[in-house]
Amino acid sequence: MALLEHTPRGLYCAAGDFYVDPWRPVSRAVITHAHADHARPGHAAYLASAPAIGVLKTRLGAHAHIDTVAYGETRQLNGVAVSLYPAGHVLGSAQVRIEYRGEVWVVSGDYKLDYDPTCDAFESIRCDTFVSESTFGLPIYRWQTHDALFGAINHWWSANAAAGRASVLFGYAFGKAQRILKSVDPTIGPIFCHGAVEVLNRSYRDAGVVLPETQMVSEVDRKFDYSRALIVAPPSAQGTPWMKRFGDYSDAFASGWMAIRGARRQRNVDQGFVLSDHADWPSLLKAIHASEAERVLITHGQVPVMVRYLREQGIEADALETEFEGEGGAENDGSTAAAVIPDQDSASAV
Amino acid sequence: MKAFAYLYIALDSSTRTNDKVAALVDYFSAAQAEDACWAVYFLIGNRPRQAVPSRKLHEYAAEAAGLPLWLFEESYDAVGDLAETIALILPPPVEVSCLPLHDWIAGRLLPLRQLDDTQKKQAVFSYWNELNPGERFVFNKLITGGFRVGVSQLLVVRALAQISGVDAKVISHRLAGDWQPTAENYATLVSKATASFDISKPYPFFLAHPLEGGPEALGDIGDWHAEWKWDGIRAQLVKREGEVFLWSRGDELVSPQFPELLTAAVSLADCVLDGEILPHKDGAVMPFAALQKRLGRKNPGKKILADTPVIFLAYDVLESAGTDLRDLPLVERRAILHQLIYSIPNNTVLQLSDIVRAPSWATLTIAREESRQRGTEGLMLKRRDSIYGVGRVKAKSGWWKWKVAPMTVDAVLVYAQRGHGKRASLYSDYTFAIWKTIGEKKELVPFAKAYSGLSNEEIATVDAFIRKNTLEKFGPVRTVKAELVFELGFEGIQRSNRHKSGVAVRFPRMLRMRTDKKIEDADSLDSILHLLDRF
Secondary structure, eight states, rough: OOOEEETTTTEETTTTEEEESOOOHHHHHHHOOTTTSOTTTSSEEEEEEEGGHHHHHHHOTTTTTTTETTTOOOOTTTEEEEEEEEEESSSEEEEEEETTEEEEEEOOOSSSSSTTSSSSOOOOOOEHHHHHEETTSSTTTTOOOOHHHHHHHHHHHHHHTTTTTEEEEEETTTHHHEEEEHHHOOTSSSSOOOHHHHHHHHHHHHTOOOOOOOGGGGSOOOOOOTTOEEEEEOGGGTTTTGGGGGGGEEEEEEGGGGGGGGHHHTTTTTTEEEEOOOOOHHHHHHHHHHHHHHEEEEEEEHHHHHHHHHHHHHHHHEEEOOOOOOSSSSSTTTTHHHEEEEEEEEHHHH | HHHHHHHHHHHHHOOOHHHHHHHHHHHHHHHHHHHHHHHHHHHTTTOOOOOHHHHHHHHHHHHEEEOOOHHHHHHHHHHHHHHHHHHHSSSSOOSOOOHHHHHHIIIIHHHTTTOOOOHHHHHHHHHHHHSSSHHHHHHHHHHTTTTOOOOOOHHHHHHHHHHHOHHHHHHHHHSSOOOOOHHHHHHHHHSSSSOOOTOOOOOBBBBOEEEEEEGGGOGGGEEEEEEOOOSSSSEEEEEEEEEEEETTTEEEEEOOEEEHHHHHHHGGGGGEEEEEEEETTEEEOOOOOOOOOTTOOOSSSHHHHHEEEEEEEEEEEEETOOOOOOEEEEEEEHHHHHHHHSSSSTTTSSSEEEOOOOSSSSHHHHHHHHTTTTTTTTEEETTTTTTOOOOOOOOOEEEEEEEOOOEEEEEEEEEEEESSSGGGGGGEEEEEEEEETTTTTTEEEEEEOOOOOOHHHHHHHHHHHHHHSSEEEEEEEEOOOOOOOOEEEEEEEOOOOSTTEEEESSSOOEEEETTOOGGGGSHHHHHHHHHHHHH
């Protein structure tokens, strides 16, 4: 029997009697990170990484029963050794290492290898079976360097400021927004955040991540001049009356999907910045190779493509069915992901 | 190439007119004439013929990227645009080229067609290696023959007017017709001097906006002039120094296709007329389908000339005896036009468009109901004092097209293809079928293709449906499970031997999704055949 199995409630480890990121209520859930499709409410007990505790509580409420471990610390669950290692996805994101009778599995959750100043960098863990996501599992997805990307974002913001119009940047409220805040040049102008973003900024700051000064629109006068400002908002804010206060503005969307021209145009924003918290094609292959796993299980995203490609490369690969969603805004399934997650944010924040 | 690629990307990614004009001004201010001429040529809608077959490009790109062909195809399926897929999938360039645009085009791209397969492949690989991803995208667009830019000719003209100080109307006129990309032509285009004039040149066409709602909002009917809106080929007949040239709205010289019009214009005075080429026999206009037999057929034979003769129905006069009349009020131009047409002896081929006279909008609305019986699409409303402008100008242009409601049919989605441009990654081009009784059985036969009329949200819904319900793939075409019913609108219907359904419709488009209907509720061929007899 496999160490982890797909069940109607989620990925289940029978030997240790726990689930990893389960999608139905269970008695014990090991959580890779606090995004809504991985950390669902209603479980009796949670185990997560220590840095994740703050954001997890904003998501699950203060009363959720959450136990934490430091990265690299081992916890025995019914004789199964469970430890968490940084996944580089968002603050507190973890890969779950599971060891039982000499066999090691790693569930990487969502991950990226790119530089991100708001969370610990991905650590490669050797294992027998590696479970990898595949959101951007096609060779068309290659991310730019951190400097090139934020150089472009700063350039857009300063050009707008010079032309006297506000800069509105749409991105995930949790993770992406803070990565943007930490990486832009705050000397260009004031920074405003939507309530959905600000609530998570607090958790990040509480966890010791230093972010530039941010304000909410409610803190300034109704007639405030936003022409030099950067406004960071969740995608759900696009086209809402909340936007009217900014007067003349240029808008942009930060997402891995913005690599594709059709997706950029469908978003109907002035600019698309290719910024993702998921691994691009070269990173997926790099992480898979670095795990030295004999067997690779591919989940949420480009599953058949990656399985076939890995097999052709001589790697034993199979599909693993899950209910995770990857990055919102995909052409096929993104409508649900993009709409649901930020809306939950705004509901909790307004 | 670099500067042109930046320009392309700026035009492609912006939706703001001012940004587009600014990008054009930046480009043309810095560009040399030998590059600028090519930029103008491409921006106004010309594109080179396909230099490398698409099939080959798939193989080249997969090989250059070191990927199996199937993975390239999967990537293409996700992106929906060949040029873009290649640009995204190739490894970064080895050395970046600074070769100017005209060297890329004249020295590399145009000769590509003549190379044999081995040389072609070698050339394409080495060119890719010299270009960054943005430039590769533009280069690929040029070699696939699929080059299009998100900019109207009006904006290009506006930018050129801005950098040169030459009036936009003059630039538009200089660009009209078959403009060739040479440094000399570019210099002439932006020159302040009134250079030697090409006598074949047409004027830019003036276009009308569709009238939404009733005409009452236009004010007093006495200020307006109504004509039937015909469905033929909008054209300009240019007669200068005794020579006749016939231009279609696509700036294509169509003189050789319509010799009877050239003959008829022999006795016409020097002038430029705007009008419609219509198939016309035994005193009546024939349906548009008849005209299709004449399209693209140079020097037509006796039989086709006898079967499908054409007339030129004149709407307007833009120039007379060398004088530009476009700024005169319509009524004055119309009087001159009347004079020009009726001065031709024994003429039945160059005709004057009728004025539809009505004392009130209510009467005119009743007259408009006759549109279909007359074989027209509705009415044109023009202010009596309107000038002849350039292109399709918004706001108070003074020209409106007031079309009658389309004929409609409920049809079933059966095939889908990806769209273009903004919709390149979406299945947005559809084929619809209706029921046909064959013996005892009823089956769905393809009836019309349509790709416009849905909102972005609706397209996304249909796209998701198609991806989940694909029965088979034939190249780019997917056969889709028959389930979705749409209401299609169209302007005309004709018998056709080339269509499996036996009928062909004009301007089909989607009016709405009929989620309330099952496929059994879709229309049958029998139920629409009666339209044939009426129209």
